[in-house]
Amino acid sequence: MNSEGFEALLARASAPAQGAHAPAIDLSHHLSDVSRARETSPLKLFQKYFNKPGLIGLAGGLPAPAYFPFTDISSNILVHNSFPSSTSPESTFSWLWKLLGAKEKTTSISVPKFATRPEDINLATALQYGLSSGLPQLNKLVKDFSKKVYQPAYENWTTLLHAGNTDAWNKVVLTLCNPGEGVLVSRWTYPSAMATMKPYDIQPVTVDIDAQGMRADALREVLANWDEAARGMPRPHVLYTVPIGENPTGTTTGLQRKKDIYQICVEFDVIIVCDDPYYVLQEGTYIPKAQREVRASETDEEFIASLEPSYLKIDYQGRVIRLDTFSKTMAPGCRLGWYTCNEMFAERIERAAETSTQAPCGFSQSLVASTLIQWGEPGFMRWLKGLRVQYTLRRDFLVDCFSEEFQLTSAAGSGLWTGCQVYNASPRTRPSSFFNEKMPVAKPLFSFVPPTSGMFVWLKVHLADHPDYETVGVKELESKLFIELAEAGVVMGPGFMFNPTDDWSDVTSGHFRVSFSNGEKEDFKKATTIFGRVLREFMSA
Amino acid sequence: MNSEGFEALLARASAPAQGAHAPAIDLSHHLSDVSRARETSPLKLFQKYFNKPGLIGLAGGLPAPAYFPFTDISSNILVHNSFPSSTSPESTFSWLWKLLGAKEKTTSISVPKFATRPEDINLATALQYGLSSGLPQLNKLVKDFSKKVYQPAYENWTTLLHAGNTDAWNKVVLTLCNPGEGVLVSRWTYPSAMATMKPYDIQPVTVDIDAQGMRADALREVLANWDEAARGMPRPHVLYTVPIGENPTGTTTGLQRKKDIYQICVEFDVIIVCDDPYYVLQEGTYIPKAQREVRASETDEEFIASLEPSYLKIDYQGRVIRLDTFSKTMAPGCRLGWYTCNEMFAERIERAAETSTQAPCGFSQSLVASTLIQWGEPGFMRWLKGLRVQYTLRRDFLVDCFSEEFQLTSAAGSGLWTGCQVYNASPRTRPSSFFNEKMPVAKPLFSFVPPTSGMFVWLKVHLADHPDYETVGVKELESKLFIELAEAGVVMGPGFMFNPTDDWSDVTSGHFRVSFSNGEKEDFKKATTIFGRVLREFMSA
Known part of the structure; x- marks a missing residue:
C-alpha cells in the first residue's frame, strides 16, 4: 500500500460519513403548558399488541372494513409532463386553454379495498382508524422529498403528515406558545396565521422587512432591546415566516439572510416556524417582455439547486419546524401536508393530533400517495417544474x-x-x-x-x-x-x-x-x- | 259557515303551524374567552364579492383548478341493500364471508373536475379552498337527515360539517370552556374525549351511572351541592355524553332519562354535548339463542321510530350540540361528520374551523355526498338498517x-x-x-x-x-x-x-x-x- 492510499484511508476513517450530522439539541423548554400536559392517548397503549401475529384484538372500536361502502376508488390524473418544463415560445401559448381542450393526457390510479401485497396502499387501512402520523407509505414519500430537496442539517429530523398548513400552524401555536406570549412576524404578513393565534392571546410582534422579507438587523434589534415591562410580554421564542413568496408581499428570503436570521435565533433561542406553501413556485427575476429569453429545461439536480435553500438546510440544531402542503402542488381540498422537524416536536404534535384531527383524511392520503407513486419521484419533480413554469x-x-x-x-x-x-x-x-x-x-x-x-x-x-x-x-x-x-x-x-x-x-x-x-x-x-x-x-x- | 268550522279555522289561525318551534334562547354567555376573541377571518371579507357575476377576483390566493392533477375521481360502492335488513335465519349466514365472496354487488359514483350543471358536485369546487361549513350540497343532505331523524325541537338550528367527532369535540371544548373549568361526564367514559380536554386544564367531573348511562339524580346532586371552593372550580356548564351505546359501558339513555337530564340542564344552565357515533347501531334487547325470533324488515318510519330519540328532539332551548360522524356508517378514514346545533354556536365553531382545519377534505366530502346521492335518502336508510342488523x-x-x-x-x-x-x-x-x-x-x-x-x-x-x-x-x-x-x-x-x-x-x-x-x-x-x-x-x- 502506498502512503497516499494509506492517508486517504485514514482520512475516510476519521471523517464523518458524507452527509452525517449531529443530533438536534434539547429544545424541550420551548413546549407550552398545554403541550407538556398532553399524555399519550390511553388507547394507543394497545398499539404494541396490534401487529402481533395471531393475536385477537377486541380492545379497539374499529368498524369492520367489510362495512366500508367504498370497494375501490380511482382517479384519472394528469400525466406528470402535462405542462411545459421550459418557457419556450410554444409554452406561452399552452397556458390554460390547451389544458381544457382535447390534448389533456391522463393516466389512472386506483386504490382497492384489499391489496394483495401488504405494502400496497389499500382502503381497508387508509379508511380505518390509523396512526396520526399518517400512512407509512406516504410518510416515507414525503420524508424522501424533504431529504432530497430541503436537506436538513441535523441527524434526528422526521416528518409527520398533517391536515394542511393552517391546521398545522394551529397545532404548532398550541405546542409552543402560552397565552400572553408573542410571536415574531413580518411587518406585513398572512392574516389567517394571525387569526389562528390571536384568540389564544398570542400576539404578533412585528419585525421590519425589505425586499428579502424579514430583516436580520431589525430582528436583532427587537430581540436585543426587548423590554418585557414595556411590551407586556416575555421576549418571544417563536418566529413565524413565509420565506418564499411571502404572503402578501411576495418577498423571498435568500440564503445569506436566512443564515443571518438563523444565527440570531440561535443566539436568542428562538424556534423558526417556516410556513412554505410556495416553495416550488420560484419564478426567478422578472425580465421585461422585449428582453425575455427562453428558459431551458433543467435536470432534477439543476432544478433543486436553482431553488432558494430551505431554512432546514442550515438548521444544525433542530430549531426549524417546516410546514409543507399539497394545496399548491396538487389541490387545497386535499387538506394534506407534512411537518419536517425534530423528533421531539414531532412527537408532541402527534399527541395533539391524536386528540383532535387524528390522521389526515384517508381518501386524500391514498389518492395523493398513489399519484406520487404513479408519477414516480422524477415524475413528481417534472410536475413541479411544470408548475413553476406556469406560475x-x-x-x-x-x-x-x-x-x-x-x-x-x-x-x-x-x-x-x-x-x-x-x-x-x-x-x-x-x-x-x-x-x-x-x-x-x-x-x-x-x-x-x-x-x-x-x-x-x-x-x-x-x-x-x-x-x-x-x-x-x-x-x-x-x-x-x-x-x-x-x-x-x-x-x-x-x-x-x-x-x-x-x-x-x-x-x-x-x-x-x-x-x-x-x-x-x-x-x-x-x-x-x-x-x-x-x-x-x-x-x- | 257553521260554528264548528269557524272555531276550527280560528284555532288553526292562532296555533303555531304544525312542527313550528320557538327560536333558541340566548346562550352566548357560555362562550369561552378564546371563542369570544375570534374575529371573522379577514380573508372572508371578500366572500360577498365572490359570487358577483363578471367580477374579476384577484384577491384570493386560490390556485387554478387547471393545475389540480385529478381530472375526476370515481369509486365502486356497495349497493344500499348489500346487507339484510332483517335478522332472518338466512341473514345470520350472510355475515362477512358472503360479502367477501362473489356476490358483492356494487354501483359506481364519479365526480368530474368540471360539472355541466352548477349544482352538481365537482372537483374544481370540492378541491378548492371553500366554506368551512362544507360543500353546500353535502351540508343540505346532512341537514335533511338531522331534520328527519333527530327532529330538533327549536327553530333556528343548523348543521355544519366537521372533520370527525374527535376534532369536533376539540373545537367544542375550546368554544365553550376556559382553563380551570370542569365538564360533567359519566363515571366511566371515552378516554380520548378526556385526553382532548385535560391538556387545556379542563377537568372531568364525574356523575354516577346506571344501566341507562348518566343518572339524573346523581347529576342533580352534583350540580345542586356544588362547592366551588372544595372543588376548586366553578360549577360546570358543559355536559359531555355518549347517549347511545356509551363508550365503554355500552349503556343507552332512554327518552325519560334524557328528559330528566335535559330539565336539570335547563335549571342549572348547562350545555349538553352529545357525541353520538353509534346512534343507528341500536341492536335492541339481547334474546338468548333458543328464544331468538326473526326481526322483520321495517319501513323508514318504523326504523326511525324504533331508535331512541336524540337529545335534539327535546331541545326546545337550543342547548344541545350534537356530533354526528360518518366513521361508523361509512368509514373512519372519511374524517367527516357534522354538528347539529343552534346557529350561534355553529357560527363560533365555523370561525374556529376557518383558522385551523378549514373545510373537511374535499375528496371525502365529494365521495360521501356522491354516495348519499347515488343511494338516495331511502337507500341510505336501507344501508343503515343493514348495518344495524349486522351489529x-x-x-x-x-x-x-x-x-x-x-x-x-x-x-x-x-x-x-x-x-x-x-x-x-x-x-x-x-x-x-x-x-x-x-x-x-x-x-x-x-x-x-x-x-x-x-x-x-x-x-x-x-x-x-x-x-x-x-x-x-x-x-x-x-x-x-x-x-x-x-x-x-x-x-x-x-x-x-x-x-x-x-x-x-x-x-x-x-x-x-x-x-x-x-x-x-x-x-x-x-x-x-x-x-x-x-x-x-x-x-x-
Whole structure:
C-alpha cells in the first residue's frame, strides 16, 4: 500500500460519513403548558399488541372494513409532463386553454379495498382508524422529498403528515406558545396565521422587512432591546415566516439572510416556524417582455439547486419546524401536508393530533400517495417544474399587463424594497392627436417589485399624493379605493388586511395584493385596465 | 259557515303551524374567552364579492383548478341493500364471508373536475379552498337527515360539517370552556374525549351511572351541592355524553332519562354535548339463542321510530350540540361528520374551523355526498338498517359465545345495572365423567349487561373474590389479568383506561371493554374460550 492510499484511508476513517450530522439539541423548554400536559392517548397503549401475529384484538372500536361502502376508488390524473418544463415560445401559448381542450393526457390510479401485497396502499387501512402520523407509505414519500430537496442539517429530523398548513400552524401555536406570549412576524404578513393565534392571546410582534422579507438587523434589534415591562410580554421564542413568496408581499428570503436570521435565533433561542406553501413556485427575476429569453429545461439536480435553500438546510440544531402542503402542488381540498422537524416536536404534535384531527383524511392520503407513486419521484419533480413554469408565465403576463397600462420606470428601491428592481408606475404617456406631441411622464401612482416567487404582486399605492391624504388618512383612502375598484369590477386584496397590528403610524402608502394564481389572461388584461382607469381618477379626485 | 268550522279555522289561525318551534334562547354567555376573541377571518371579507357575476377576483390566493392533477375521481360502492335488513335465519349466514365472496354487488359514483350543471358536485369546487361549513350540497343532505331523524325541537338550528367527532369535540371544548373549568361526564367514559380536554386544564367531573348511562339524580346532586371552593372550580356548564351505546359501558339513555337530564340542564344552565357515533347501531334487547325470533324488515318510519330519540328532539332551548360522524356508517378514514346545533354556536365553531382545519377534505366530502346521492335518502336508510342488523348479529354472536363458555344466569341488576337484565357468568357446569354427576354451579366470575346499542360489551370482573384483592388492589389485579390475557392471545380494553379520574375508591370490580365491531366469528369463539380459561385460572390463583 502506498502512503497516499494509506492517508486517504485514514482520512475516510476519521471523517464523518458524507452527509452525517449531529443530533438536534434539547429544545424541550420551548413546549407550552398545554403541550407538556398532553399524555399519550390511553388507547394507543394497545398499539404494541396490534401487529402481533395471531393475536385477537377486541380492545379497539374499529368498524369492520367489510362495512366500508367504498370497494375501490380511482382517479384519472394528469400525466406528470402535462405542462411545459421550459418557457419556450410554444409554452406561452399552452397556458390554460390547451389544458381544457382535447390534448389533456391522463393516466389512472386506483386504490382497492384489499391489496394483495401488504405494502400496497389499500382502503381497508387508509379508511380505518390509523396512526396520526399518517400512512407509512406516504410518510416515507414525503420524508424522501424533504431529504432530497430541503436537506436538513441535523441527524434526528422526521416528518409527520398533517391536515394542511393552517391546521398545522394551529397545532404548532398550541405546542409552543402560552397565552400572553408573542410571536415574531413580518411587518406585513398572512392574516389567517394571525387569526389562528390571536384568540389564544398570542400576539404578533412585528419585525421590519425589505425586499428579502424579514430583516436580520431589525430582528436583532427587537430581540436585543426587548423590554418585557414595556411590551407586556416575555421576549418571544417563536418566529413565524413565509420565506418564499411571502404572503402578501411576495418577498423571498435568500440564503445569506436566512443564515443571518438563523444565527440570531440561535443566539436568542428562538424556534423558526417556516410556513412554505410556495416553495416550488420560484419564478426567478422578472425580465421585461422585449428582453425575455427562453428558459431551458433543467435536470432534477439543476432544478433543486436553482431553488432558494430551505431554512432546514442550515438548521444544525433542530430549531426549524417546516410546514409543507399539497394545496399548491396538487389541490387545497386535499387538506394534506407534512411537518419536517425534530423528533421531539414531532412527537408532541402527534399527541395533539391524536386528540383532535387524528390522521389526515384517508381518501386524500391514498389518492395523493398513489399519484406520487404513479408519477414516480422524477415524475413528481417534472410536475413541479411544470408548475413553476406556469406560475412564471402568469407572473410575467400580469406584470406585462401593468407595463402596458402604465409607464413603468425601473428604479433602485428604497425602504421596504432596498436594493432591488422597483417599478414605478405612472399614467402611460399617450401621443396627443390634438397637439401632435407627447405628454410629459406624470408622477408615479404606485410602485412594486415583480416577485421572484409565489402568487402575489404587492402594490404600494402612493396615497400620500392624494389630495385628501392629510385629512382622511391612508387606511381610509385605501378602503375607499378598494371599494371603488370592486364597484368597477375588480377585487384586489386590500393592504389593511395584512397589517398584523393596529399600528398605522409607519404606513404612508396604500397596498394591494394582486394574485396571479388563478384567472384567465383576459381577466388580467381587463383588471389592469380597470385598475388604471380607477386609480388615475381616484388620485386626481 | 257553521260554528264548528269557524272555531276550527280560528284555532288553526292562532296555533303555531304544525312542527313550528320557538327560536333558541340566548346562550352566548357560555362562550369561552378564546371563542369570544375570534374575529371573522379577514380573508372572508371578500366572500360577498365572490359570487358577483363578471367580477374579476384577484384577491384570493386560490390556485387554478387547471393545475389540480385529478381530472375526476370515481369509486365502486356497495349497493344500499348489500346487507339484510332483517335478522332472518338466512341473514345470520350472510355475515362477512358472503360479502367477501362473489356476490358483492356494487354501483359506481364519479365526480368530474368540471360539472355541466352548477349544482352538481365537482372537483374544481370540492378541491378548492371553500366554506368551512362544507360543500353546500353535502351540508343540505346532512341537514335533511338531522331534520328527519333527530327532529330538533327549536327553530333556528343548523348543521355544519366537521372533520370527525374527535376534532369536533376539540373545537367544542375550546368554544365553550376556559382553563380551570370542569365538564360533567359519566363515571366511566371515552378516554380520548378526556385526553382532548385535560391538556387545556379542563377537568372531568364525574356523575354516577346506571344501566341507562348518566343518572339524573346523581347529576342533580352534583350540580345542586356544588362547592366551588372544595372543588376548586366553578360549577360546570358543559355536559359531555355518549347517549347511545356509551363508550365503554355500552349503556343507552332512554327518552325519560334524557328528559330528566335535559330539565336539570335547563335549571342549572348547562350545555349538553352529545357525541353520538353509534346512534343507528341500536341492536335492541339481547334474546338468548333458543328464544331468538326473526326481526322483520321495517319501513323508514318504523326504523326511525324504533331508535331512541336524540337529545335534539327535546331541545326546545337550543342547548344541545350534537356530533354526528360518518366513521361508523361509512368509514373512519372519511374524517367527516357534522354538528347539529343552534346557529350561534355553529357560527363560533365555523370561525374556529376557518383558522385551523378549514373545510373537511374535499375528496371525502365529494365521495360521501356522491354516495348519499347515488343511494338516495331511502337507500341510505336501507344501508343503515343493514348495518344495524349486522351489529345485532355480531352482538348476539359474542354474547352467545360467552353463554357457551360460561354458565350465564340472568338476574335483576344492582348498582350500576339497576333494573336491567344482568348476566352473571360462572364457570360452566360440566358433567364429571369420573363421578358421573354434575358439579355445583360455582360463584360468578363476572357480570355484564348485553348492550342494546353500540359496539361494546362491558364486563365487570368480580376481582373482590380474588385471593390477592385486599393486598394487591383492584387496579393492579385488572392490569395483571389484562397482561395474562394478552399473553394468552386476546386483547380486551382494560377498565382503567376508561376511568376519567384518578379516583379508585368506589371501584370494587375490574372491567374489560370487549368490542364486537370487528373480527370474524371464529375470533369471538376463540377469544371467549381463551378468556374463560385464563379468567378461571386467574381467579383461583
